[in-house]
Amino acid sequence: MIRIRFHGRGGHGVKTASRILGTAAFLAGFETQDSPVYGAERRGAAVTAFARISETPIRERGMIAQPDLIVLADDTLLNDPAAGVLVGQETASAIFLNAADPAPLVAQYHIAPPARAFDVTARTRELLGRPSALSAGVASAAAKLCGCITEANLEAAVREEFSHLAVSPDAVTKNVEIALSVFAALEPAVLSDVPRAATAEMARVPYVDPVLGASTVYNSGNAEQRHTGAWRVERPVIDAGLCTRCGLCFVECPDGAMSLDATGLPLVDYDHCKGCMICSHVCPVDAITHQPETAAW
Ligand code: SF4
Ligand code: SF4
Incomplete structure (x- = not known):
């Protein structure tokens, strides 16, 4: 096999x-x-x-x-x-x-x-x-x-x-x-029949009491601790020169991963931006480009 x-x-x-x-x-x-x-x-x-x-x-x-x-x-x-x-x-x-x-x-x-x-x-x-x-x-x-x-x-x-x-x-x-x-x-691999252990496991997850194990779910305001930026395939990058400060991307970001600076320029929180690129799609002046990620954030 x-x-x-x-x-x-x-x-x-x-x-x-x-x-x-x-x-x-x-x-x-x-x-x-x-x-x-x-x-x-x-x-x-x-x-x-x-x-x-x-x-x-x-x-x-x-x-x-x-x-x-x-x-x-x-x-x-x-x-x-x-x-x-x-x-x-x-x-x-x-x-x-x-x-x-x-x-x-x-x-x-x-x-x-x-x-x-x-x-x-x-x-x-x-x-x-x-x-x-x-x-x-x-x-x-x-x-x-x-x-x-x-x-x-x-x-x-x-x-x-x-x-x-x-x-x-x-x-x-x-x-x-x-x-x-x-x-x-590509060339085919040279497949070898290495002996296998009878009970190998992909991961061993210890049993944890449901309340203890789900404590982070019960805690309110914990989204900040979840760095969903590691999920990103592409990174939104804003061209401050093109941006008209309309604020549309800030409003439409589903993760609240954007803020505005004192001039109204949107800033991306890359720890939490998951790369959905909705901000780029809604930008009326194409000021947000897609940059491929080369490493987990
Ligand atoms: S890519 Fe998605 S999550 Fe990231 S800033 Fe844009 S809208 Fe928000
Ligand atoms: S939608 Fe585009 S123009 Fe509007 S604030 Fe965001 S980046 Fe700037």
Whole structure:
């Protein structure tokens, strides 16, 4: 069995990536299984998805603690121990990094499995004009590393899965193009059958009395302590020269992450701005640009 674990943030499309991979493997004649797990269902929050591919019926269930392949859509998650990106890396035959050059990440985070990389974000931005919705490229990386899925299987799976989403025919064509370019650029991983512990766990969460465990929920005025800025994929940056001080972005920000200075210029609280970009959409003079985040805030 090949066990694949995807990591990304809400908006990256790792749930869809696991579905595309599962469908591609099914079309290739394998038994497959795919499932996601996420906590806060919001853009930018950490998301993990799992896929299993086997020639025989799959009786294993649940999270994958000992993967053969780790596929990472956003390297800022390596800064977040709770995301568990490198959990079980001892059994992994390869890790895919969404990056142009994997070497700095491998050195900084002591990544053990052989690293394969492709800048899926850049390719997606090139074709779709945005740095999120990476599902086709990330699924393609996993499909190629598995070594048992053909280009035709992958293309059919991308078309099948996108047919269930509200996307235009042009977007489907571009996602196929992204998938095929990633597929062509990578080599299959050399999968090794490392012995696995019988009861590996992704995370062990101790039982806490509900009242004690939920104390931060009961406390009033606790939003300030939740640094949702770490969820951001893009950062709003205000051009003070273009801004007319109309205040619309300040009013429309759903997180109260903006304030106004003495001149009426909006200031963004990057600890709490979650990057929804509503402020940018409502700005009548396009004074707020989208800057890609390169590290967790
Ligand atoms: S992107 Fe803009 S609207 Fe959204 S949370 Fe940040 S400041 Fe507020
Ligand atoms: S909506 Fe645009 S012009 Fe109005 S205050 Fe915000 S940045 Fe300035």
